[in-house]
Amino acid sequence: MAKSPVTFSCTACGATYNKWSGRCDACGEWNTIQQDKGISSGPPSKSLGTRRGAAMVLTDLTTKDTPPPRSQSGIAELDRVLGGGLVPSSAILVGGDPGIGKSTLLLQAAAHFARSGLKTIYVSGEEASAQVRMRAQRLGLSDASVQLAAETNLRDILTTLEEVKPDLVIIDSIQTMWADNVDSAPGSVSQVRAAAHELTSFAKRRGVSVILVGHVTKDGQIAGPRVVEHMVDTVLYFEGERGHQFRILRAVKNRFGPADEIGVFEMTGEGLAEVTNPSALFLSERGTPAAGSVVFAGIEGTRPVLCELQALVAPSPHSQARRTVVGWDGGRLAMILAVLEARCGIPFAGLDVYLNVAGGMKISEPAADLAVAAALLSAREDVALPAETVVFGEISLSGALRPASQTENRLKEAQKLGFTSAIAPAGGKPVGKNGITLNTMSDLTGFVGEIFGAG
Numbered sequence: 001m002a003k004s005p006v007t008f009s010c011t012a013c014g015a016t017y018n019k020w021s022g023r024c025d026a027c028g029e030w031n032t033i034q035q036d037k038g039i040s041s042g043p044p045s046k047s048l049g050t051r052r053g054a055a056m057v058l059t060d061l062t063t064k065d066t067p068p069p070r071s072q073s074g075i076a077e078l079d080r081v082l083g084g085g086l087v088p089s090s091a092i093l094v095g096g097d098p099g100i101g102k103s104t105l106l107l108q109a110a111a112h113f114a115r116s117g118l119k120t121i122y123v124s125g126e127e128a129s130a131q132v133r134m135r136a137q138r139l140g141l142s143d144a145s146v147q148l149a150a151e152t153n154l155r156d157i158l159t160t161l162e163e164v165k166p167d168l169v170i171i172d173s174i175q176t177m178w179a180d181n182v183d184s185a186p187g188s189v190s191q192v193r194a195a196a197h198e199l200t201s202f203a204k205r206r207g208v209s210v211i212l213v214g215h216v217t218k219d220g221q222i223a224g225p226r227v228v229e230h231m232v233d234t235v236l237y238f239e240g241e242r243g244h245q246f247r248i249l250r251a252v253k254n255r256f257g258p259a260d261e262i263g264v265f266e267m268t269g270e271g272l273a274e275v276t277n278p279s280a281l282f283l284s285e286r287g288t289p290a291a292g293s294v295v296f297a298g299i300e301g302t303r304p305v306l307c308e309l310q311a312l313v314a315p316s317p318h319s320q321a322r323r324t325v326v327g328w329d330g331g332r333l334a335m336i337l338a339v340l341e342a343r344c345g346i347p348f349a350g351l352d353v354y355l356n357v358a359g360g361m362k363i364s365e366p367a368a369d370l371a372v373a374a375a376l377l378s379a380r381e382d383v384a385l386p387a388e389t390v391v392f393g394e395i396s397l398s399g400a401l402r403p404a405s406q407t408e409n410r411l412k413e414a415q416k417l418g419f420t421s422a423i424a425p426a427g428g429k430p431v432g433k434n435g436i437t438l439n440t441m442s443d444l445t446g447f448v449g450e451i452f453g454a455g
């Protein structure tokens with residue numbers, strides 16, 4: 001019999017290799033590559049099955065075959081991130097750092113889905129049922145008819161699920177699940193993959209929705225959630241800074257709705273509370289207008305969100321000046337600095353640059369470019385921007401400003417929060433009157449001249 005080839009996988013991103021190496025070429029992590037252990041027992045594979053995979057013409061699918069509508073949890077922030085509610089037979093991954101609040105969120109979601117009529121089972125591989133019940137009691141959810149199970153053996157879980165026939169299964173966490181036909185320790189890439197595969201195919205076969213919890217891991221011993229991202233329909237990440245109350249649930253992949261949608265929560269003594277007006281929350285810590293502080297009018301998914309960017313520019317005592325970014329892309333910061341230097345003649349050499357998005361928010365929109373440039377210049381010149389002003393727009397390498405999408409929505413949100421003027425690129429769709437003075441500019445040099453009186 002041919003010997004199956006030895007393969008290796010990265011525990012951080014799941015990339016496979018045919019030999020070991022110290023560093024993963026795909027994600028750049030060190031010491032994350034481990035040998036895969038094959039499936040040692042289990043049912044023999046059939047060479048040719050007697051059952052056929054039935055194919056169907058798209059137009060033959062009648063309304064009878066269309067799945068029932070989405071179920072809403074009633075937690076609006078969660079339903080929005082899911083693309084409008086839970087799709088039947090879907091597989092969802094919720095990733096996040098340990099202790100960020102995944103179990104809390106999903107226990108609350110389980111109770112809400114159960115109250116809205118879904119038969120829900122919460123399988124914990126980390127806590128005993130009594131501990132989960134205690135947590136539910138503390139969160140005021142003990143009246144919800146969620147079934148609890150404390151189990152890690154995949155075979156036993158699937159047997160239970162066949163009996164219970166739930167509508168929704170929550171597995172907390174996928175790294176604790178153990179398939180007895182896979183010859184490696186729980187948490188290894190092979191185990192996590194096998195468990196995720198079994199559970200997602202069970203979900204599709206039986207019309208059950210399954211939510212898998214995955215801890216983001218740093219040490220490489222335990223496979224991270226990225227290993228199963230491609231197997232599920234929807235990937236959500238629960239983010240936030242430990243020191244902050246805010247938690248952001250972000251859709252990074254969604255087969256049933258827009259990606260990049262966010263839900264904002266606040267961790268309280270009674271669990272996670274929804275934040276229906278994130279802009280107000282992100283701006284709540286803003287004091288009097290200071291140099292280096294700029295309010296960016298952004299769009300997250302389908303809604304506008306305002307947040308504060310803070311920059312600090314100071315002479316560097318080091319031979320190589322520091323560039324430190326929290327909540328934005330470091331490469332993009334380097335680009336903005338280069339454009340400011342090359343197109344506007346404003347050098348940052350010999351200066352340390354720190355950029356922070358307040359409130360633990362992460363921004364990926366290119367429309368933040370102009371707000372970043374404004375914060376950097378304001379910090380460098382020690383001049384505060386005009387009060388009650390929001391800024392947005394993309395900067396191209398030539399120094400030209402490109403109009404951002406959804407200008408009208410951004411302005412409306414700014415007006416709602418009491419801002420009176422906005423700086424944005426010229427061009428783009430004309431916007432209606434909305435009580436905001438719109439100051440448009442076509443290039444970065446013009447912006448620098450007008451706002452900072454220099455070129």
Ligand code: TYD
Binds near residue numbers: 097101
């Ligand atoms: P948890 O949901 O257990 O995190 P995860 O499953 O992602 O590892 O949340 C753990 C943290 O949340 C813990 O530090 C305590 C805090 N917490 C609250 O502040 N309030 C609450 O009501 C609950 C249940 C947890």
Ligand code: MG
Binds near residue numbers: 104126172
């Ligand atoms: Mg947990």
